[in-house]
Amino acid sequence: MISHTSNRDNNNHPPTSTRPPPPEREKKKKLSTHPRPPTTPFLASDHQDSKKHLLLATTGSVATIKLPQLLKALSQTFSPESLTIHLLLTRSSENFLTPADLDEASANPLVSRVWRDADEWAFPSGGVYTRECPVLHIELRKWAHVLVVAPLSANTLSSVIVGRCDGLLLSVLRAWDWGRGGVVVAPAMNTLMWTHPVTRGQVDTLREWGVEVLMPVSKVLACGDEGVGGMVGVEVIVEAAGRRLGISSVEEEEEEEEEEEKVVEVVGRVEG
Amino acid sequence: MISHTSNRDNNNHPPTSTRPPPPEREKKKKLSTHPRPPTTPFLASDHQDSKKHLLLATTGSVATIKLPQLLKALSQTFSPESLTIHLLLTRSSENFLTPADLDEASANPLVSRVWRDADEWAFPSGGVYTRECPVLHIELRKWAHVLVVAPLSANTLSSVIVGRCDGLLLSVLRAWDWGRGGVVVAPAMNTLMWTHPVTRGQVDTLREWGVEVLMPVSKVLACGDEGVGGMVGVEVIVEAAGRRLGISSVEEEEEEEEEEEKVVEVVGRVEG
Amino acid sequence: MISHTSNRDNNNHPPTSTRPPPPEREKKKKLSTHPRPPTTPFLASDHQDSKKHLLLATTGSVATIKLPQLLKALSQTFSPESLTIHLLLTRSSENFLTPADLDEASANPLVSRVWRDADEWAFPSGGVYTRECPVLHIELRKWAHVLVVAPLSANTLSSVIVGRCDGLLLSVLRAWDWGRGGVVVAPAMNTLMWTHPVTRGQVDTLREWGVEVLMPVSKVLACGDEGVGGMVGVEVIVEAAGRRLGISSVEEEEEEEEEEEKVVEVVGRVEG
Numbered sequence A, B, C: 001m002i003s004h005t006s007n008r009d010n011n012n013h014p015p016t017s018t019r020p021p022p023p024e025r026e027k028k029k030k031l032s033t034h035p036r037p038p039t040t041p042f043l044a045s046d047h048q049d050s051k052k053h054l055l056l057a058t059t060g061s062v063a064t065i066k067l068p069q070l071l072k073a074l075s076q077t078f079s080p081e082s083l084t085i086h087l088l089l090t091r092s093s094e095n096f097l098t099p100a101d102l103d104e105a106s107a108n109p110l111v112s113r114v115w116r117d118a119d120e121w122a123f124p125s126g127g128v129y130t131r132e133c134p135v136l137h138i139e140l141r142k143w144a145h146v147l148v149v150a151p152l153s154a155n156t157l158s159s160v161i162v163g164r165c166d167g168l169l170l171s172v173l174r175a176w177d178w179g180r181g182g183v184v185v186a187p188a189m190n191t192l193m194w195t196h197p198v199t200r201g202q203v204d205t206l207r208e209w210g211v212e213v214l215m216p217v218s219k220v221l222a223c224g225d226e227g228v229g230g231m232v233g234v235e236v237i238v239e240a241a242g243r244r245l246g247i248s249s250v251e252e253e254e255e256e257e258e259e260e261e262k263v264v265e266v267v268g269r270v271e272g
């Protein structure tokens, strides 16, 4: 269900992960499900369909370990007929994902692609940009109806606020059409990072730009401290994404269908 | 005409480009034209002459593909007797330059050096700094009469505004003598990057610091979108550079010479 | 006296230094003095003792070459019974330290550890984070009674101000408990970097957060320029660290002991 995009590393950053490559058999399976060769550039205009498009980004917060849980909740709530998801992983966030997590993500019926920073610079023409090369962060912004950043790290928060854009996620955010809304973030960080003097003003600024901020909750954090900073529950993120995308959950769809059937029955009876 | 400075990579960032090394023959040619071994540090005081010195920087905007055009226009407008150019390439900007572009730059009669981030940390003493090592960004600031950043990316704009300086160009800008002016920038970015809420304030700040901002124009951008964000024409950059440097174009020089000749003639006739 | 922490490079940045590895003999000596295998994570709770804990960070300013002098002054002023020091080196700052400097630091009786950016991501479990992994920047913040950044570079200053935290030192600063104070910084930079329009406001902000800023002094800088920007003398840093930590210098201790002896004598005489 997934096409692993080319991970050729000709961008600004070295790979973070030292984990071993997946076993050969698995790799082959994945390659064989590739809908197109990985060096073919992604064009939003090639992916126009009736589905809603969710760009789901993770950053270097420990809450990224909840990605499998979040994806499971999404696929239990929405049907592949109404929603497609692209994942976008910052380098730091990859430190919190095991190969098993990524395999599980690949198998999720909603997920169709995984993007990494390196993909931004993976030009098909031997690593050199030509006028024909599409710009990935622009294409992703055009493709996505909604961008959810969950978790949002303190570092990415501080970067987006000053307009820094030396990574794929930051570039998508810098090139976002702020007039149309559509960005949801779920900050997650140590309590003291959250109560740091810069945070409040930055969150306020995000809101002024129209971002929906799913405020962190109080809990025992990974570091053992207790306090505000934990990411909201995945169900809150699922709800916000669905609302922003304007799609019904599978349950609602079934209810709607039942309603329609009832209406049809009633109409039938009246007409009949 | 060019001395490729050492590109030994002991700085903070890995190389971005995966393009193959230039063929052996070409390499030899370049080495033989080296005016000095590449590990000799650059000292502004060794390069005092009657010429004007232009530090021309490119950043990771797609408009960097116009560098050949800009250099050609500069060399058609100014003579090598009045102007020397050093290029300064951020890592991202190298993704937009082909080997052929760099060769053409080398062959330009005005260009005498190309600087990259790695050069800042290429200490002659085996990679370790000693008290005798000059500081490249300080030397370049002393050497340059005018700094032109064309194109200026959204990312470099946001970085210079907060005073970030983890790259050669940013360090030159942080160590610039703002009292004396001399900085010209030509922003170039996607329309939505340009209309992003942070941009206007950042451009205003640059102007408060005395920077001449060549405002982007409306055009069909590389990404296919139409709108404001395109880099001004190269002739506008050439004009601004010349004006700031206080040098005449070749044409003006010829006109001046003609004027002088006329004056001499007249004076001669009067006196004669 | 030192345990070199694991330097496995699975973090966001490549190593900066190209200096050759230390000779075999020396390496062995160091390994044999290792108090614990380098992959065992550091937990503040394992290091509770009656000593004061100083986290001493260097950044990419040329004043980092004074680290040996600073450590010497610290060890001449405070006793290993009252003070333990952990060093934290940003990547850039390593360019200013020779292998000999690091050996000398290792031999210093106060220094028990050296931390680098890479250590933040050196998870024991094969490079992948698990819920059991402690978070190094949180542990260091808990361990340290006082954090001294000497020298503080222009770049790190600008980063901490916006809340950026993509490095170990920046993460410690972002997760610092600003309510309790305990941060001392000694800025050091070229005069024009110091007089740059952004600097004053950033220094004021640090002070609002409770940071003690040891203002730079006027001197002939490494780059040959003269002006304000030089790091304060090491004795000023030692004094500030001792005051913040609330520990007496060896001299004061001796004086106190003499005082106590005198008191005992007097008391003895009175009582006797």
Ligand SMILES: Cc1cc2nc3c(=O)[nH]c(=O)nc-3n(C[C@H](O)[C@H](O)[C@H](O)COP(=O)(O)O)c2cc1C
Residues within 6 Å of the ligand: A120, A121, A129, A133, A134, A135, A136, A165, A166, A167, A171, B058, B059, B060, B061, B062, B063, B090, B091, B092, B093, B152, B153, B154, B155, B156, B157, B188, B189, B190, B193
């Ligand atoms: C194909 C492509 C084209 C890009 N074009 C632009 C652009 O025109 N303007 C811009 O500000 N950023 C552009 N970017 C994003 C920058 O390259 C990115 O922010 C980079 O980190 C800037 O680095 P620098 O400012 O250090 O040079 C582009 C990126 C890609 C991959």
Ligand SMILES: Cc1cc2nc3c(=O)[nH]c(=O)nc-3n(C[C@H](O)[C@H](O)[C@H](O)COP(=O)(O)O)c2cc1C
Residues within 6 Å of the ligand: B120, B121, B129, B133, B134, B135, B136, B165, B166, B167, B171, C058, C059, C060, C061, C062, C063, C090, C091, C092, C093, C152, C153, C154, C155, C156, C157, C188, C189, C190, C193
């Ligand atoms: C030889 C040399 C000397 C430098 N000296 C200083 C300095 O004294 N102060 C400063 O703020 N930056 C100085 N810099 C620039 C910093 O090293 C650069 O901004 C770096 O990215 C800082 O990294 P850090 O803040 O992460 O340690 C110097 C750079 C070089 C190459």
Ligand SMILES: Cc1cc2nc3c(=O)[nH]c(=O)nc-3n(C[C@H](O)[C@H](O)[C@H](O)COP(=O)(O)O)c2cc1C
Residues within 6 Å of the ligand: A058, A059, A060, A061, A062, A063, A090, A091, A092, A093, A152, A153, A154, A155, A156, A157, A188, A189, A190, A193, C120, C121, C129, C133, C134, C135, C136, C165, C166, C167, C171
């Ligand atoms: C084990 C570990 C856990 C971390 N957890 C968090 C976190 O929960 N929230 C956060 O904002 N940063 C956290 N950090 C720090 C970020 O990973 C760091 O700032 C990183 O540069 C963020 O990168 P990104 O914003 O580009 O994804 C953690 C770091 C480590 C090593």
